[in-house]
Amino acid sequence: xxxxxxxxxxxxxxxxxxxxxxxxxxxxxxxxxxxxxxxxxxxxxxxxxxxxxxxxxxxxxxxxxxxxxxxxxxxxxxxxxxxxxxxxxxxxxxxxxxxxxxxxxxxxxxxxxxxxxxxxxxxxxxxxxxxxxxxxxxxxxxxxxxxxxxxxxxxxxxxxxxxxxxxxxxxxxxxxxxxxxxxxxxxxxxxxxxxxxxxxxxxxxxxxxxxxxxxxxxxxxxxxxxxxxxxxxxxxxxxxxxxxxxxxxxxxxxxxxxxxxxxxxxxxxxxxxxxxxxxxxxxxxxxxxxxxxxxxxxxxxxxxxxxxxxxxxxxxxxxxxxxxxxxxxxxxxxxxxxxxxxxxxxxxxxxxxxxxxxxxxxxxxxxxxxxxxxxxxxxxxxxxxxxxxxxxxxxxxxxxxxxxxxxxxxxxxxxxxxxxxxxxxxxx
Amino acid sequence: xxxxxxxxxxxxxxxxxxxxxxxxxxxxxxxxxxxxxxxxxxxxxxxxxxxxxxxxxxxxxxxxxxxxxxxxxxxxxxxxxxxxxxxxxxxxxxxxxxxxxxxxxxxxxxxxxxxxxxxxxxxxxxxxxxxxxxxxxxxxxxxxxxxxxxxxxxxxxxxxxxxxxxxxxxxxxxxxxxxxxxxxxxxxxxxxxxxxxxxxxxxxxxxxxxxxxxxxxxxxxxxxxxxxxxxxxxxxxxxxxxxxxxxxxxxxxxxxxxxxxxxxxxxxx
Numbered sequence: 001x002x003x004x005x006x007x008x009x010x011x012x013x014x015x016x017x018x019x020x021x022x023x024x025x026x027x028x029x030x031x032x033x034x035x036x037x038x039x040x041x042x043x044x045x046x047x048x049x050x051x052x053x054x055x056x057x058x059x060x061x062x063x064x065x066x067x068x069x070x071x072x073x074x075x076x077x078x079x080x081x082x083x084x085x086x087x088x089x090x091x092x093x094x095x096x097x098x099x100x101x102x103x104x105x106x107x108x109x110x111x112x113x114x115x116x117x118x119x120x121x122x123x124x125x126x127x128x129x130x131x132x133x134x135x136x137x138x139x140x141x142x143x144x145x146x147x148x149x150x151x152x153x154x155x156x157x158x159x160x161x162x163x164x165x166x167x168x169x170x171x172x173x174x175x176x177x178x179x180x181x182x183x184x185x186x187x188x189x190x191x192x193x194x195x196x197x198x199x200x201x202x203x204x205x206x207x208x209x210x211x212x213x214x215x216x217x218x219x220x221x222x223x224x225x226x227x228x229x230x231x232x233x234x235x236x237x238x239x240x241x242x243x244x245x246x247x248x249x250x251x252x253x254x255x256x257x258x259x260x261x262x263x264x265x266x267x268x269x270x271x272x273x274x275x276x277x278x279x280x281x282x283x284x285x286x287x288x289x290x291x292x293x294x295x296x297x298x299x300x301x302x303x304x305x306x307x308x309x310x311x312x313x314x315x316x317x318x319x320x321x322x323x324x325x326x327x328x329x330x331x332x333x334x335x336x337x338x339x340x341x342x343x344x345x346x347x348x349x350x351x352x353x354x355x356x357x358x359x360x361x362x363x364x365x366x367x368x369x370x371x372x373x374x375x376x377x378x379x380x381x382x383x384x385x386x387x388x389x390x391x392x393x394x395x396x397x398x399x400x401x402x403x404x405x406x407x408x409x410x411x412x413x414x415x416x417x418x419x420x421x422x423x424x425x426x427x428x
Numbered sequence: 429x430x431x432x433x434x435x436x437x438x439x440x441x442x443x444x445x446x447x448x449x450x451x452x453x454x455x456x457x458x459x460x461x462x463x464x465x466x467x468x469x470x471x472x473x474x475x476x477x478x479x480x481x482x483x484x485x486x487x488x489x490x491x492x493x494x495x496x497x498x499x500x501x502x503x504x505x506x507x508x509x510x511x512x513x514x515x516x517x518x519x520x521x522x523x524x525x526x527x528x529x530x531x532x533x534x535x536x537x538x539x540x541x542x543x544x545x546x547x548x549x550x551x552x553x554x555x556x557x558x559x560x561x562x563x564x565x566x567x568x569x570x571x572x573x574x575x576x577x578x579x580x581x582x583x584x585x586x587x588x589x590x591x592x593x594x595x596x597x598x599x600x601x602x603x604x605x606x607x608x609x610x611x612x613x614x615x616x617x618x619x620x621x622x623x624x625x626x627x628x629x630x631x632x633x634x635x636x637x638x639x640x641x642x643x644x645x646x647x648x649x650x651x652x653x654x655x656x657x658x659x660x661x662x663x664x665x666x667x668x669x670x671x672x673x674x675x676x677x678x679x680x681x682x683x684x685x686x687x688x689x690x691x692x693x694x695x696x697x
Binding site for chain 2: 046048051054055073074075076077078081084085088089091092094096263264265266267268291
């Protein structure tokens with residue numbers, strides 16, 4: 001079924017691009033009437049997003065609708081099929097006024113001309129330099145800004161405080177290097193029974209990017225070059241990280257389920273309180289604690305220290321075909337305001353995408369949240385036009401590389417993978 | 429002698445039971461999983477299915493019912509008229525036309541949806557349940573017209589001729605005499621159209637754009653909430669059961685006609 005859907009999606013995308021190709025120069029028609037201040041004149045704005053981040057988008061829209069004449073209507077689609085939906089709508093020139101998407105798609109959508117150029121508006125907004133630098137970089141194509149941050153989801157180390165205490169570790173001190181993380185995991189695994197030291201998504205390209213790459217970045221390495229054209233998967237930094245996780249799996253410290261975890265049961269594994277420490281999305285902190293597990297948070301570190309994070313989440317842009325660009329900009333500009341970032345995001349224990357709001361009246365109550373918020377400025381969002389096909393897709397060369405590096409012939413997998421991924425990245 | 433027949437009866441029962449277990453187990457497992465909660469058994473998952481932020485709303489169910497009803501009615505009308513024409517009349521280009529109808533099967537579903545989406549835009553039916561139903565009817569046509577053609581062909585010519593003798597024209601003969609005779613075929617086609625349109629996911633995904641027009645299937649798939657594809661399996665199972673109940677009921681009530689519909693025409697001499 002899954003493969004069937006992936007196949008359908010691929011053929012849909014291909015068909016959509018064919019149709020889109022016929023109409024690629026349709027933008028810029030509203031350019032002369034662009035207002036950098038935004039317009040609030042009672043327009044109805046349609047906004048699409050993916051179901052995973054729907055609740056945040058709806059909270060933004062609700063608050064905005066209460067205080068503005070413009071009204072934003074949110075429609076959410078299942079995440080896996082969302083790219084296909086966007087592609088088909090773009091092909092039919094029926095995109096909504098605004099659409100948010102997984103930030104790693106930003107460069108692709110910008111290069112395909114699906115979003116309006118926001119450079120002038122962003123420059124005049126007063127928020128330039130204050131919002132998630134990694135997201136802004138991801139939404140830039142050929143020097144112009146097309147997408148801005150909408151929601152933030154970062155990777156951090158999540159650890160079970162009770163298991164830390166039982167293993168004789170200090171529950172207030174997370175690991176300060178990846179080597180120390182492995183030591184902690186081993187100590188907890190030694191508790192025996194159904195307790196495991198750690199867990200990871202060994203059959204999920206997106207999960208491995210999200211949780212392993214920060215360790216590479218923290219060690220000063222990189223996984224793809226800055227232009228997103230060449231892979232550096234065979235670098236020493238990447239190989240070291242894979243080797244460390246591989247050993248944890250081989251020694252039985254990582255739960256056996258890690259090998260086949262493709263994403264769907266990842267959260268469940270961390271929620272049941274049987275895993276000592278594992279890298280995962282920061283947004284899960286609240287969800288896991290709701291299930292009754294006391295959690296500590298630490299940054300993801302490099303082998304010998306340093307810290308980084310994968311700044312994921314959603315970016316938002318104004319679609320190229322809308323005639324309501326000024327009204328749509330009014331909404332985007334408002335989401336960057338103190339009001340939206342503090343009263344909607346921070347209040348609900350989310351990560352504000354404004355770097356100057358890391359410490360705010362809500363986060364100050366919980367030092368863990370301040371730590372997560374501050375981490376955002378140090379993190380990265382990978383930038384590549386052909387990111388999805390190269391890394392996130394179940395058929396991607398990256399997933400084959402991950403499988404080889406963790407469970408097969410590691411050296412060969414990394415060498416071959418680097419060639420295959422570079423080739424995929426250069427495809428247009 | 430009697431021992432052989434009782435052995436064969438046992439064999440039949442065992443085979444039947446094995447097949448029933450094979451086909452029922454996924455559904456039973458879904459039912460069981462949908463009732464299981466952290467603390468035991470209960471209806472929590474169903475509660476979450478209907479009350480969570482992006483769960484099922486009454487509107488979604490009504491939308492599904494509307495789409496299914498439109499699809500069933502539309503399919504029956506077109507398939508009856510089409511099947512009658514193909515099965516009972518000879519006219520120039522008949523075989524070619526029938527081939528063209530079957531050709532719908534030969535186009536990959538996903539690739540044609542975008543073209544259909546654009547087409548619906550031209551006639552103002554994007555993001556509408558009617559537009560969605562039209563597309564679903566079209567994809568039902570190859571099977572249903574084929575079914576109805578066979579059903580009509582299986583009726584003895586004499587039945588129709590006697591109707592003509594009594595003063596019917598071809599249309600009133602269809603209504604008064606032939607329709608009751610092809611009832612099993614109609615039920616099969618209708619049930620098939622219902623089952624497909626009720627559970628269809630991909631066409632609504634591409635053709636519908638606003639939450640209050642979503643069908644139940646879309647809403648259920650949207651229950652996958654957390655990041656990295658993490659799925660709320662329990663609520664999803666509850667959704668599966670909720671979606672399956674109407675199908676099971678309908679099938680239980682109509683299975684006799686359904687099976688008869690499939691064999692009608694197959695025994696034509």
